[in-house]
Amino acid sequence: MIGIVVVSHSRALAEAAVGLAAEMVAEDKRPVIAIAAGLDATTFGTDAMAVSEALGAADSPDGVLVLLDLGSAVLSAEMALEFVDPELAARVRLTSAPLVEGLVAAVVTASTDASLDAVAAEAERGLVGKQDHLGVAAAYAAPVVEADRTVELVVGNEHGLHARPAARLVGLVNGFDAVVTLTDLDNGKGPVDAGSLSMVATLNAQQGHRLRVGASGPQAAEALAAVEELAKQNFGDGPGSAEPAPAGSPAVGSAPGGSGLDVAIGPAVLAGAQIDLGAYVAGDNEHGRLDAALATAGEQLDELRDNHGDIFAAHLALLRDGKVLDDVRTSIAAGASAPAAWRQVYDQLAAAFEGLDDAYQRERAQDVRSVRDRVLRLLVGVTEEAPTDGILVVPELDAATAATLDATRIVGIAVRAAGTTGHGVIVARSRGIPLITGIGDVDVPPGAVVSFDARTGSFEVAPDEERVRATITEREGERARAIADADQPATTRDGRTIDVLVNVGVVQDAVDARGADGSGLVRTEVLFGDRRTAPTVDEQVDAFRAIARALGGKPITIRTWDIGGDKPLPFLPQDREANPFLGERGLRVFRRRPELLRDQLEAIRRTAAETPVHVIFPMVTTADEVAWALQELGPRDGLEVGIMVEVPAAALRVGSLATELDFVSIGTNDLTQYTTAADRTNAAVAPLADGLDPAVLQLIDHVVRNAGVRVAVCGDLASDPQAAVLLAALGVSELSAVGPQVPLVKARLRQADLRRVDTAAVLAARDAAQVRGLL
Structure with missing residues (x-):
């Protein structure tokens, strides 16, 4: 040394x-x-x-x-x-x-x-890491090649050019005899080599960012045309495609699925320990050893990609990234062993991902570490053993592990790291494997009996086994009964009937909904989020009709364009804002650009002439905004009109905002993060953004008491069966939940006597944990 x-x-x-x-x-x-x-x-x-x-x-x-x-x-x-x-x-x-x-x-x-x-x-x-974080161009510079031609594109993907769309782009450009570069015109980073996944993914190109694509070489024109076509398809990452298909579909493969419950018990199976390189003996053929390990890893990932979809295409692109491999080989040539060089370069790449702004992008570091460890195991001769029966406890969950687990043996997964958008978490949930994240550094001895209840957020070592198994039996029966009775009304034991509707982002959400009393939220920015040009009035009418047909002519509530913050629209570029969540969002945007809103309102009026339709305006703060929206809408002709209550100011003055409205709908996701000043996508503060925080519940209670009109809830809180009972007890008359939760919410309401819910104690509670205890 x-x-x-x-x-x-x-x-x-x-x-x-x-x-x-x-x-x-x-x-x-x-x-x-x-x-x-x-x-x-x-x-x-x-x-x-x-x-x-x-x-x-x-x-x-x-x-x-x-x-x-x-x-x-x-x-x-x-x-x-x-x-x-x-x-x-x-x-x-x-x-x-x-x-x-x-x-x-x-x-x-x-x-x-x-x-x-x-x-x-x-x-x-x-200094590279610091230059990277502070946006110094030199840290991102690609080899200086004068581009023969360029085009400009807008990134339409919800999470920008994260690993999978970046992998598709890299695979595309590497098929041409051309040098292709990317420059992000909004964050100033670039140019970077478009043939390197590490460079493209850590460019940090977010949704709505403008990219300049440059190309030179014999096939420059063909490469640019192909990139433009891929961009029109959102780089193959359209609405809803960030998650794999449901368990049992071809995209997920034949690996057995789990129980679909949110509770589990079993002996702890610890995994994820760092791979020990201490026994590795370097030789005179380190390059050859690396090549052999890469070939085997590639074969493994090819099989995973064929069985489980595009997540592993991104892993393959990381494995074969030319720039990363060059760095590894340079380090080996300088005297490092193959494992030491591989770990060093991939640790740096993971750190680069973790330094990005977007929470979803930061979680892609898990994919980098998954590829790192796959090759390290091959280099040092460590066999990847399949976890044995029990609950898998891991520092973080990579997609390969989640996709290949035998869910007949692993009854649940407990992840120490927080975060719900990691590829491993997405795959595990799509397979119905019980899972909890964010358990932290709790000491878990190997083989100790552990349990968790994701519904309450609890994780226990040495739990009361009889109690937990009784809970599992109860949840199994609950799910089966809820699905069987999904079409029955949600009438509580004290005689109140609550409408339980479904949130719709794509037409398929309406098709798949079971037992929904209509749609309490049609997210138009998602419905048309893959469009690079604004949809016509006729196109919008067709989509709204399709949703109404799928729901059997039941009422649908169409939310007008809700953009800004984390939801830009490709066909409506916005200026960069220092704090977009406090900037031009929702209705605020259209005070300057009313023409798109007017087209949408015309489509809503035309649809309402054929089927029951309500319209709702998002991100409203003042009475002046309500008056402007109603003026733009014009004659109602029987159309019911409401606003979203998403900011504390709107909740507190709801009486003056709702004087000319038919209903209001509380968006608990935004109301929670604005009330607690905690970005729910930021793992460091996400626990603060709890919809059951008494401060949030007090605002909901204030809205119900003072609105003077029907009050609905369409945020995530409405999808929680336990919280749904509390919302109904507070006086909310309509809940709009995600499709799979509709039967469970209705079943829980039918079991409830709202007179027995101590709302005064809940509103006076110390924190969200005490609220859960009271419920």
């Missing part, structure tokens, strides 16, 4: 930098680090003799790397080389790497027994 010397004008600075770097690796893995800093403990300066003594202390047959702070430190180090033995001097490398960042990178890389060349190269790249 190489030695390291730190030369600085300040002893305190040097000791602090060494202390920071030493924290990054285990004590038994640290290289020797010697300090030559300051003329004494408090006097600034450098001393060539002190440097020469430090070189002797850190000397190693593998070499010595010297990091320096300011100009005279370089002079002192160069002079010190004159004082030491020439053989030692020949093993010393002075580096221009930044002192703090370079030292951290050097210590971490040296701990893997990397060569002096490899450690020096990594230290000199120490």
Whole structure:
């Protein structure tokens, strides 16, 4: 292992930098680090003799790397080389790497027994992560190639060019004899090589961003035309395609599915430990070993892709990313072992994903680590054992594990990390495997009996087994009865009938709905979100008719365009905003651009002439906005009109907003995040954004008491059967839930006596946890 010397004008600075770097690796893995800093403990300066003594202390047959702070430190180090033995001097490398960042990178890389060349190269790249995060163009620069031609595109995908659409783009451009680059005109990053998945995915191109695509070479024109066509298809990532098809469909394959419950019990099966490289012995054919591991990993991922869909196409693209492989091979050529080089490069790539703005994009780091570990296991000869019977407890859940689990043996999955949009979580839920996320660092001994209830968010070690198994039996019967009785009205034991409707984003949602009393929310921005041009009035009428037909002519509530924040529309570009969630969202956008709203209102009026239709305006704050919307709507002709209550201001003044309305519908997702000042997509604060927070419930109660019109709820809270009873007890008369939950919500309401719900205690509760306890 190489030695390291730190030369600085300040002893305190040097000791602090060494202390920071030493924290990054285990004590038994640290290289020797010697300090030559300051003329004494408090006097600034450098001393060539002190440097020469430090070189002797850190000397190693593998070499010595010297990091320096300011100009005279370089002079002192160069002079010190004159004082030491020439053989030692020949093993010393002075580096221009930044002192703090370079030292951290050097210590971490040296701990893997990397060569002096490899450690020096990594230290000199120490600023790349910071440049990347702060948007310094050099960190993203692709090889400078003058583009023969360019086109501009708009990213329409909900989560931007994340791993899977990026993989499709990379696979496409690599099929042409052309050099293709991407530049994000909105965030200023680029150009990057469009043939590298790591570069494209970490470009951080979000929905609504404008991309300049440049191409040069013999097939430049063909490549650009193909990219344009792929962009028209949202890079193959249309509405709803971010998740795999339901279990049992061809996209998911034949791996057995789970119980579909939200509760599980069993012995803990621990997995996900870091792969130990300590026993690996490097040879003289590290490139050959890497190639063999890559070939086998590719065969494994090919089979997974064929059986389980596009998630593994993205894994394949990560595996075969030319730029990443070049970095790995460069590190091997510099003396690193194949496993050490592979882990180092993929750890850096995972860190790049974790530094992105979008929560969904950050969770793609799981895919990077999944590919990393697949190859590492092949390199060190570790067999990936199938988990045995019980509840799988993992730090994070990768898609390959979720897709191949034997759900007849693994009865549930407990994930330590928070987050619900990871590919592994999506796959597991699509297969009906009981799952809970965000259990944290709770100590779980291997084999200990554990249980969880995702409905209440609880995870227990050594639970009361009889109680948990009784809960499982109860939930199984509950689900079967709910589905059988889905078409029965949701009439409570005290005689109140609550309309339970379905939220619709695509026509298929209406087709699949069982027992819904209509649609309480048609999300038009999702229904037409794959369009690069605005839909015509006729096209909108056709879609609305199809939804109404699927629901048997029951009432449908059409929400006008709800864009902005995290929901831009490709055909309505918006200016970048420092805080888009507090910017031009929903109805606010159309005060400046009313023509699109007018077309939609005409389509709604035409549909309402044939079938029962309600219209609802989103993101309303003031009475002036309501008056403007009603003026744009014109004659109602029997059309019922409402607004979304999504911000605390609207909830508090609902009486004045609703004077000319027929109903209001509470959007609990936004109302919760605005009330708690917590972005529900941010894992660091997501626990604060709890719809059962008493502050949110007090606002709902205020709306019910003061609106003077029918009150509905169409946010996620309406999809929770337990919360649905509370909402009904507060006076909400209509709930709109996601399709699979409609039968369960109706069943729970039929079992409830709303007179027995202590709403006063709930509203006075300390926090959401106490509310759940009361329920």
